[in-house]
């Protein structure tokens with residue numbers, strides 16, 4: 229792809245890497261997450277159906293996936309626009325928007341947001357997890373899936389001329405399903421043709437990141453240009469984290485701002501606090517992985533927007549960066 233080589237492809241066109249500024253590599257600006265609805269606990273049905281209000285905020289923070297309306301981030305375009313203007317004021321430059329096929333990607337909205345806020349937005353190509361794959365997707369060969377992903381980057385996606393700039397987030401469950409394995413192989417083949425970055429959503433099991441990387445590797449993917457997302461809810465043991473880091477992908481801690489007691493998708497997981505995320509990053513830096521770390525908020529529900537009392541897209545720049553600086557360099 230000679231035209232794009234060495235450039236960043238945003239929804240408004242190509243820019244130089246030097247124009248990116250501070251970049252959140254894993255966010256969603258418009259999407260739906262009904263595929264991950266969790267039925268409310270007995271007795272909570274009323275809360276789950278009530279309008280989002282301050283008095284319910286704590287319940288919502290603890291049960292974000294049990295409130296159907298909370299899963300419709302696509303209804304909040306104006307609020308997201310305000311947030312992006314604040315993000316720019318806070319020093320933000322770019323956002324990688326990870327919404328792929330299956331969770332209602334909306335490229336015209338991304339283009340409008342980029343035009344109206346001045347934030348560079350890079351859209352994601354490819355497919356989310358198996359439960360969102362259509363029958364048509366399941367029937368496709370790896371070659372057909374590859375052609376679609378390549379076309380989303382070279383020509384535009386979803387019937388528009390708006391081009392994606394990365395592949396991902398590519399969704400995988402645990403265990404990884406046959407349909408997801410096909411998409412992973414197609415992702416690797418498309419990356420070989422395009423040379424662009426890949427972003428993977430691993431299943432909720434400590435073996436999931438390594439298994440996804442192995443499948444990409446066997447299909448010829450470039451692991452040094454691959455991002456493993458959501459490590460903060462997936463890999464906890466320091467030795468296992470180092471074993472994974474040696475495989476060579478970028479290591480992404482992208483759930484900053486998410487603090488919940490019971491992680492409903494895997495009750496064995498203790499979701500870390502932001503302080504624990506910062507400690508995990510300090511550990512990786514001490515071990516020599518400073519240049520392989522990426523961070524973001526992965527906002528994908530309404531309640532995390534400042535409109536609803538959430539932390540918003542500027543939380544890392546306003547709160548986490550000062551926290552990191554207050555801890556100094558890990559060797560200090």
Ligand SMILES: CCC(=O)NCCS(=O)(=O)O
Pocket residue numbers: 261331429458461483493526528
């Ligand atoms: C679409 C957003 C997404 O998949 N976020 C990850 C949520 S979790 O698997 O880490 O709970």
